[in-house]
Amino acid sequence: MAKEQKRYGLGIDLGGTKILAGVVDLESGKIIGSSRKKTHAERGAKAIEDRVKEVTQEALDAARLPTNGSIVGIGVGAAGQLDHKNGVILASPNLPFENFPLAKQLQGQFNLPVTLANDVEAAAYGELYHGAGKGCPLFVCVFVGTGIGGGIVQDGKLFRGVSGTAGELGHMTVVAGGRLCPCGSRGCLEAYASRTAMTHAIAGEVKRGRPSVVKAELEAGTGVLRSGHFADAINAKDELVIQTVHEASDYLGYGLASIINFYNPQKIILGGGVIEAMDVIFDRATQRAREIALPAPSRTVEFARAALGDNAGMVGAATLAGGGDR
Amino acid sequence: MAKEQKRYGLGIDLGGTKILAGVVDLESGKIIGSSRKKTHAERGAKAIEDRVKEVTQEALDAARLPTNGSIVGIGVGAAGQLDHKNGVILASPNLPFENFPLAKQLQGQFNLPVTLANDVEAAAYGELYHGAGKGCPLFVCVFVGTGIGGGIVQDGKLFRGVSGTAGELGHMTVVAGGRLCPCGSRGCLEAYASRTAMTHAIAGEVKRGRPSVVKAELEAGTGVLRSGHFADAINAKDELVIQTVHEASDYLGYGLASIINFYNPQKIILGGGVIEAMDVIFDRATQRAREIALPAPSRTVEFARAALGDNAGMVGAATLAGGGDR
Numbered sequence: 001m002a003k004e005q006k007r008y009g010l011g012i013d014l015g016g017t018k019i020l021a022g023v024v025d026l027e028s029g030k031i032i033g034s035s036r037k038k039t040h041a042e043r044g045a046k047a048i049e050d051r052v053k054e055v056t057q058e059a060l061d062a063a064r065l066p067t068n069g070s071i072v073g074i075g076v077g078a079a080g081q082l083d084h085k086n087g088v089i090l091a092s093p094n095l096p097f098e099n100f101p102l103a104k105q106l107q108g109q110f111n112l113p114v115t116l117a118n119d120v121e122a123a124a125y126g127e128l129y130h131g132a133g134k135g136c137p138l139f140v141c142v143f144v145g146t147g148i149g150g151g152i153v154q155d156g157k158l159f160r161g162v163s164g165t166a167g168e169l170g171h172m173t174v175v176a177g178g179r180l181c182p183c184g185s186r187g188c189l190e191a192y193a194s195r196t197a198m199t200h201a202i203a204g205e206v207k208r209g210r211p212s213v214v215k216a217e218l219e220a221g222t223g224v225l226r227s228g229h230f231a232d233a234i235n236a237k238d239e240l241v242i243q244t245v246h247e248a249s250d251y252l253g254y255g256l257a258s259i260i261n262f263y264n265p266q267k268i269i270l271g272g273g274v275i276e277a278m279d280v281i282f283d284r285a286t287q288r289a290r291e292i293a294l295p296a297p298s299r300t301v302e303f304a305r306a307a308l309g310d311n312a313g314m315v316g317a318a319t320l321a322g323g324g325d326r
Numbered sequence: 327m328a329k330e331q332k333r334y335g336l337g338i339d340l341g342g343t344k345i346l347a348g349v350v351d352l353e354s355g356k357i358i359g360s361s362r363k364k365t366h367a368e369r370g371a372k373a374i375e376d377r378v379k380e381v382t383q384e385a386l387d388a389a390r391l392p393t394n395g396s397i398v399g400i401g402v403g404a405a406g407q408l409d410h411k412n413g414v415i416l417a418s419p420n421l422p423f424e425n426f427p428l429a430k431q432l433q434g435q436f437n438l439p440v441t442l443a444n445d446v447e448a449a450a451y452g453e454l455y456h457g458a459g460k461g462c463p464l465f466v467c468v469f470v471g472t473g474i475g476g477g478i479v480q481d482g483k484l485f486r487g488v489s490g491t492a493g494e495l496g497h498m499t500v501v502a503g504g505r506l507c508p509c510g511s512r513g514c515l516e517a518y519a520s521r522t523a524m525t526h527a528i529a530g531e532v533k534r535g536r537p538s539v540v541k542a543e544l545e546a547g548t549g550v551l552r553s554g555h556f557a558d559a560i561n562a563k564d565e566l567v568i569q570t571v572h573e574a575s576d577y578l579g580y581g582l583a584s585i586i587n588f589y590n591p592q593k594i595i596l597g598g599g600v601i602e603a604m605d606v607i608f609d610r611a612t613q614r615a616r617e618i619a620l621p622a623p624s625r626t627v628e629f630a631r632a633a634l635g636d637n638a639g640m641v642g643a644a645t646l647a648g649g650g651d652r
Contacts, residue, residue, distance in 0.1 A: 015383075016407075027533070121379075127574060137488070138488050139485065149366065150588075152588075160590070161464065161590020161591065162463070162464050162590055162591060162625065162626055162627075163590060163591060163594040163622060163623060163625075163626040164590070165587075165590045165620065165622045165623045166589055166590035166591075166618055166623075167588070168587040168588065168590075168623070169587070169588050171583075171584075171587040171619075171620055172498070172584040172587055172588055173499070173500055173580040173581070173583060173584045174500075174502045175501055175502055175616070176500045176501055176518075176576070176577055176580040177576075177580075183620055185583070185617075185618045185619075186618075187580070192502075223461065250503075251502055253503040254499040254503075254513070255499070257497075257499060257511070258497075258499050258584060258588075259588065260499040261491075261494040261495070261497040261498055262478075262491055262492065262493070262494065262495050262498055262584075262588065262589075263487060263588070263589075264486070264487020264488055264489060264490070264491045264492035264493075265487065265488060266488040290511075291511075292499070292511045293497075293511075294491065294494055294497055294509055296407075296489060296490075296491045297487065297491045297492075297494070299489075300488055300489040301488075311588055315635075
C-alpha cells in the first residue's frame with residue numbers, strides 16, 4: 001500500500017528585527033525544520049530579499065523533507081500595507097520596502113506559489129489552525145509588542161471588513177484627545193499599552209528624576225526597552241516599571257472591554273512579546289476587562305494566551321501557503 | 327387571473343414612553359395603518375399589556391386590510407433583556423416587566439405568531455430591509471437617544487456575537503476611568519454622548535451658575551431635557567447647550583472611529599432622537615470620525631442617517647414577524 005503523501009507549507013515571518021522561516025506540517029502544525037536571522041533593515045530592500053532567500057533555503061535544508069512529503073507553497077507574513085493579490089509590499093513601517101514584489105522574487109527562486117499576508121493576519125491564522133483558537137468559531141487575537149495589532153476570526157476565517165483593514169484594535173480610542181499615537185490621532189490603545197508607550201512613559205519619569213533599574217538601558221544606545229528589560233525590572237521590584245506596567249494593563253483592560261461589548265466574542269487570545277514576557281499584564285488586563293465589560297458578554301468570554309509564541313507568524317504563513325481562506 | 331396575495335406584518339415598538347403599532351407591507355415597507363399611545367410605565371405590567379393590545383387593535387382597524395392581503399405575524403421590539411425563544415421580557419430598564427410572557431399574551435389575543443426582539447435589533451432590521459442599510463453587506467447602526475445602542479449587520483443578518491449581545495457600542499470606552507456610566511463602569515461612550523449625558527453636563531453647569539435658556543426646563547418637573555429642547559436652545563444660540571452638544575459630538579466621533587478601525591464597515595447608520603433633532607451632531611461626529619480613524623478604513627466608510635426615523639423599530643419588528651433571520 002502506498003504511503004500517504006504529506007503536505008508541508010513553508011512559512012516566513014518577515015519582521016523589522018528578525019526573519020524566521022520554517023517548514024510546517026500542515027496537518028499537525030509541527031515545524032520540521034527552521035532558521036532565523038536578523039533582518040538588518042538598514043541595509044536596504046535588496047539585502048533583505050537576499051537574507052529572506054538565505055533563511056528560506058536554510059529552513060528547507062534543515063527540514064530534510066521526507067520522501068513522501070511535498071511543499072505546497074510559501075507563505076510570507078510581513079508588517080505593512082500589502083497588495084495581497086500581486087504579492088507586493090506597498091509600504092512598511094519597519095522595513096525599507098516600497099512597491100516591492102517580494103512574492104515574485106521568492107517564486108522565481110524556489111519555484112513555488114507564494115502567498116503574502118499581513119504579519120498579524122498570519123499570526124491569527126497560526127492560532128486558528130494550530131494554536132489557542134483551534135475549533136473556536138468566534139475569536140479576536142490581540143498582539144501586544146512594539147505596537148498593538150489584532151485579527152478577528154469568524155467561523156474559521158479571518159474577518160477583514162469591507163476593504164481588508166478590520167482588526168486594527170490598537171487604534172481603538174481609550175482616552176479621547178489623549179496621548180499622541182504614531183497613527184496621528186490621540187488616545188489610541190497603542191499609545192497607552194504597547195511596549196513603545198510604556199517605554200516613553202518610563203523615560204519621561206526617569207528624565208524627571210525618578211529612579212529606576214532601567215535608567216542605564218534608556219540612556220545607552222537606542223533608548224529602546226525590550227520586553228526582557230521589563231520582566232527583569234519587575235523581578236527587581238522596580239517601582240516605576242511596575243506602576244507603568246499596571247497602568248498599561250488597566251488601559252488594555254478598557255480596550256478589551258470595548259471589544260467584548262461591541263463584538264461579543266467567545267474568546268480573546270492575547271499574544272506578542274509584551275504578553276509573553278510579563279504574566280502580570282495578561283492577568284491584570286483580563287481581570288480589568290471582565291470587571292469593566294457588561295455582565296452578559298463578560299460572563300461568556302474566555303481569555304487565552306497565544307499558544308504558538310514567536311512561531312505564530314511563521315506557522316500561520318505556512319498555513320496560508322497551504323490554502324487558508326484565499 | 328387571481329390577484330397575488332399580499333403579505334403584511336404587524337410591528338409593535340414598545341418603549342418606556344410610547345407604544346407604536348403598525349401594519350406594514352412586507353415587500354415595500356409601507357405602513358398601511360398605525361396607532362400610538364403613551365406607555366404610562368408607572369401603571370404596571372398588566373396595564374401596559376392592555377395598552378399594547380389596544381394600540382395593536384387600533385392599528386389593525388386603521389389598516390383596513392385589503393381582501394387580497396394577510397397578516398403573517400406580530401413582531402415586538404422592546405427594550406431590555408429578552409428570552410427570544412419563549413417571547414419573554416426578562417427585565418427592562420424602562421418598563422416594569424419581570425419574566426413577562428408578552429408574546430404568549432399577544433398570541434392569545436390576536437391568534438397570530440409573535441416574535442419578540444430587542445428594540446435596537448428591531449430598528450436595525452427596519453433599516454436593513456426598508457431603510458438606509460438596504461443592499462449594504464456590512465453596516466453598523468448607532469442609535470443615540472436616552473442611551474446609545476447599536477446593531478451590526480453582516481450579509482443581510484444581524485450579527486449577535488457568541489451569546490447574543492453584540493452591538494453594545496454605547497459601552498465602548500472613550501475615556502478610561504472617566505464619567506460613571508449607568509452600566510456601572512466608567513468612561514463609556516453613553517456617558518458622554520447620550521441625551522442623558524448631555525443633560526447631566528448642562529445641569530451641572532447651570533447649578534454652577536452658567537446661564538442657559540434650558541434653565542427653566544431643568545428646574546421644572548422631571549429635570550429631563552428632550553431632544554426638542556436641545557434643538558430649540560441651539561436655534562436660540564445658547565452657548566452652554568451648543569458647547570455641550572459639540573463636546574458630545576466629538577466623543578461620538580471617537581466612538582465611531584473605534585468602530586471603523588476595529589470593524590471596517592462599509593457604512594455607519596446614525597439614528598435616534600438626538601441625531602434626528604440636531605443636524606450638527608451627525609455632521610460634526612462623522613467629520614471627527616473621518617479625521618480620527620486610520621486613513622484606509624476612513625476613506626471607504628460611508629455615513630448615513632437612519633431613513634425610517636421614529637418608525638424604524640415598528641417597521642423592523644414587522645419585518646421580523648415576516649421572517650427575518652429567525
